[in-house]
Amino acid sequence: MPRASRQPGESTGDYMKRKASAYVALTKPRVIELLLVSTFPTMIFAQRGFPSLWLMISTLVGGAMAAGASGAFNCYIDRDMDKLMKRTKGRPLVTGDLTPKEALIFSWALAIASLVVLWVGTNPLTTVLGLAAILLYVVFYTIILKRRTAQNIVWGGIAGCMPVLIAWAAVKETIEWPAIILFLVIFLWTPPHYWPLSMKYADDYNAASVPMLGAIANARRVSVQVVLYAWATVVCSLLLVPLGHAGIVYTAIAGGAGIWFIYESHVLYREAQGDHKPAVVNRKAMKVFHISITYLSIVFLALAIDPFVGSPLFG
Numbered sequence: 353m354p355r356a357s358r359q360p361g362e363s364t365g366d367y368m369k370r371k372a373s374a375y376v377a378l379t380k381p382r383v384i385e386l387l388l389v390s391t392f393p394t395m396i397f398a399q400r401g402f403p404s405l406w407l408m409i410s411t412l413v414g415g416a417m418a419a420g421a422s423g424a425f426n427c428y429i430d431r432d433m434d435k436l437m438k439r440t441k442g443r444p445l446v447t448g449d450l451t452p453k454e455a456l457i458f459s460w461a462l463a464i465a466s467l468v469v470l471w472v473g474t475n476p477l478t479t480v481l482g483l484a485a486i487l488l489y490v491v492f493y494t495i496i497l498k499r500r501t502a503q504n505i506v507w508g509g510i511a512g513c514m515p516v517l518i519a520w521a522a523v524k525e526t527i528e529w530p531a532i533i534l535f536l537v538i539f540l541w542t543p544p545h546y547w548p549l550s551m552k553y554a555d556d557y558n559a560a561s562v563p564m565l566g567a568i569a570n571a572r573r574v575s576v577q578v579v580l581y582a583w584a585t586v587v588c589s590l591l592l593v594p595l596g597h598a599g600i601v602y603t604a605i606a607g608g609a610g611i612w613f614i615y616e617s618h619v620l621y622r623e624a625q626g627d628h629k630p631a632v633v634n635r636k637a638m639k640v641f642h643i644s645i646t647y648l649s650i651v652f653l654a655l656a657i658d659p660f661v662g663s664p665l666f667g
Contacts, residue, residue, distance in 0.1 A: 374444035378427050378455055379420030379462070387419050387515045388412060389649050393656035394519035394534060400659040403523050410473020411522040415515055417466030418482045422489040422511065424459035428452060429494050433560035439553050474522045481521055485514035502565045505550075509542030530596035533588065537651070540585040544578040544617060545644035548637035571633045575617075575624035578640065582617040586610030589651055597664035598655075605654035613647040616640050 359367070391412060395403050402408070427434065427443055431452065434440035444450040450458075463486055470479040493508030513535045520531035543565075550557055550566030551574055557567035566574050589606050592598040598606075620636045 370449060374447075374449035375458060377442075377444050378424045378450065378458065380423030380426070381420075383423055384416050384419045386645065386648075387512065388416060390534070390538065390652050391415050391515040391519045393652040394516045394531070395523050396656045397530065397659060398520045398523040406473060407522060410469055411478065411519060414466050414469035414473060414478075414482060415518055417462055417469060418486055419515075421459055421463035421466055422486050424455060424462060425486075425490040426494050428455045428459055429490070430498075431455075433499075433562060436560040437553070437556035439556050470518075475525050477525060477527075478518055478521045481514060481518045485511055485518065488514065499562060502563045502568055504562075505546045505564065506543055509539060509546075512542055513538040530592060533591050533596055534655075537585060537589045538648070540581055540588055541644065541648055544581040544585065544613075545641065545648075547574055547578055548620065548641040548644075551637040552634045552641070566637075571624035571630070571637075575621040579614075579617045579621045582614050586614055592655075594666045597666070599658050599662040599664050601661045602654045602658040603665060605657075606651045609647050609650040609654075613643060616643050 362370075392408070395408060395411060427445055430440075431443075431445040434443050435446045440446065445452060445455055466486075467479055467482055470482045489508070489511035493504065493511055497504040497508045516534040516538065517527055517531055520534075521527060524531075547564070547566040550564035551571060552566075554564075554567035557564045565577065586606075589610060590603070592606075593603050617640055620633075620640050623633050623636045
């Protein structure tokens with residue numbers, strides 16, 4: 353009997369709990385958390401204070417639902433490769449906790465609901481951007497790019513940049529230069545965030561025939577790319593000072609966190625140029641992966657604090 357059905361001896365409560373946990377896992381909650389880290393501070397920065405409670409809730413809930421729907425579609429489409437990778441063997445369509453039909457219905461329902469929430473609670477531009485984010489992740493990245501090119505995460509990462517545009521549009525009902533800069537920050541940050549992870553799980557990606565750069569290229573080549581993108585990310589983040597009305601708090605914190613991110617990227621580069629064992633290099637790669645998450649969180653925390661302390665350094 354498939355696990356998607358109620359198991360012999362399994363109580364109704366346990367069955368419902370298992371199914372609910374499986375649906376939550378399908379949405380990739382950790383990815384949603386990271387997206388919300390960029391959405392809320394961007395809204396505060398755009399408003400130069402706190403937006404209305406209704407607007408914040410609508411944007412955050414609608415955005416989280418759109419991201420969850422994208423993750424669910426991704427799990428449905430990639431279920432064949434997920435069963436080949438150790439990193440994804442616990443996903444609900446691999447374990448059998450959900451059937452493909454259940455996952456697909458849930459994905460469509462969540463996607464439609466997310467657009468309804470954005471339409472009712474925000475404005476048409478925000479809703480269109482929410483739809484674009486779903487299509488970019490599901491169609492552009494998952495279906496078109498992921499299995500075809502080593503640059504998949506570069507261009508596919510555009511979907512992960514959309515929350516800042518969604519957040520800005522929700523507040524301003526338009527897109528302005530600060531939103532574009534934040535979009536580019538996340539766009540440039542995605543490769544040095546994800547490629548170190550793909551170095552660690554190279555065997556997984558190769559087993560599933562997914563051409564992630566970290567899996568098909570040697571550590572020396574990947575580390576060079578990580579360093580270049582890390583520098584580009586930090587430089588771009590500081591453009592928010594002359595072009596986005598950021599103040600001293602954002603400048604100091606984003607600059608300091610950027611130095612740390614660049615330094616650790618160079619450490620990975622140095623280790624990759626030596627004769628270290630792959631396990632040693634992979635540990636450094638995973639350190640960069642985790643630091644990249646902390647770096648982005650710090651930058652957006654500074655973005656949220658900045659409007660309340662001091663004034664813009666330029667204009």
